[in-house]
Amino acid sequence: MATAADRPSELTGPAVWLGPDMVQNEGAWLVHLSPADVAELETAARHYLSLGRDIGEISAADFPLNHFGEHLAQLKEKLIDGNGLEVIRGLPTVGYSQEFAATIFCGIGAHLGSARSQNAKGHILGHVRDIGSDANDPNSRIYQTSQRQSFHTDSADVVGLLCLRDSKEGGKSMLVSALSIYNRMRTERPDLLEKLFDPIATDRRGEVPEGEKPYMEIPPFSWHDGKLTVFYQRQYIDSAQRFDGAMRLTPAHIEALDMFDALADDPELNFGMQLQPGDMQFVYNHSQLHDRTGFLDWPEPEKRRHLLRLWLSVEGDRELPPCFKERYGSIEIGNRGGIITSETRLHAPLD
Secondary structure, three states, X not given: OOOHHHOOOOOOOOOOOOHHHHHHOHHHOEEEOOHHHHHHHHHHHHHHHHOOOOHHHOOOOOOOOOHHHHHHHHHHHHHHHOOOEEEEEOOOHHHOOHHHHHHHHHHHHHHHOEEOOOOOOOEOOEEEOOOOOOOOOOOOOHHHOOOOOOOEOOOOOEEEEEEEEOXXXXXXXXXXXXXXXXXXXXXXXXXXXXXXXOOOEEEOOOOOOOOOOOEEEOOOEEEEOOEEEEOOEHHHXXXXXXXXXXXXXXXXXXXXXXXXXXXXXXXXXXXEEOOOOOOEEEEEOOOEEEEEOOXXXXXXXXXXXXXXXXXXXXXXXXXXXXHHHHHHOOOOOOOOOOOXXXXXXXXXXXX
8 A cells, every 4th residue: 555655745747737727728628619520520410310329329430520539539638647627618509409419428428438327227428407306315416406516526537517508696617636635735734634545435325336335435535556546525425424334534534624625615726617508528537626516597497507417437547546446346447437236227318
């Protein structure tokens, strides 16, 4: 097991960014689609839909992209080895059916990696919207409420979002570099930083693979193969304390988690964006955390906030520490991540 002496005193590289710098340099993360890009994506979507297959079966070969495919190859490298995020703007989803928009989104995802199940039902296409779930219910998923999510990672190499409709107020997308949080904690409170390398329990929220505990014991920070990897969802860490077998959080652990949250919430580290209809956001979960502020939705059902979501496993990605098998099942590069139980059957529900 790696010790503090094995880790650098300061992490460097493009994934170690600060929020104000990203605000000043939109070109580092925001890409605008050209009319030719849109036309190529629409042509590929029409081709795939003509095959009469489920969107969940889409592959890069079935969704041919020549020019824009080159950009997606660069994006894959940017997520793994660059700043870890990108927003692609300009897809005219207002004029699309939900099926057509989902086909383009899943087709782009197929060029980046393989889609993973996002819940026990095997949904590879997630629907992020308020369905009235209780955020205080230990078996509910926070993304199905209108409450703030808090900074967290998802259970896949990459998470992608496509905004179909925005809320009336709020719902801002927030991002922060876990590597920048590490650097600050290493400088200010190295004693607390060490607590985040302990196997802290995270609640599975009722989605338990056969033979597994109802919680995972993956450290918020892992140092493996020369890289720092983050795995974090504070609400689920707190609710895992309901299980008798879970490691008890000491006052020092709680102080460390509170400092992590305070740094993630610090505008000197994070930055935010209001996703517009047609925006596609891709974030690398192993080095970045994402959040969404609370929102007020429209009263009309047809106008309510609605985002599509993908979880992707990416070829050529980093090695993950063995403890990630508790969540991912397999940690085989290009074939890992997602939520799998004995009932899971992969498909892409359109609603």
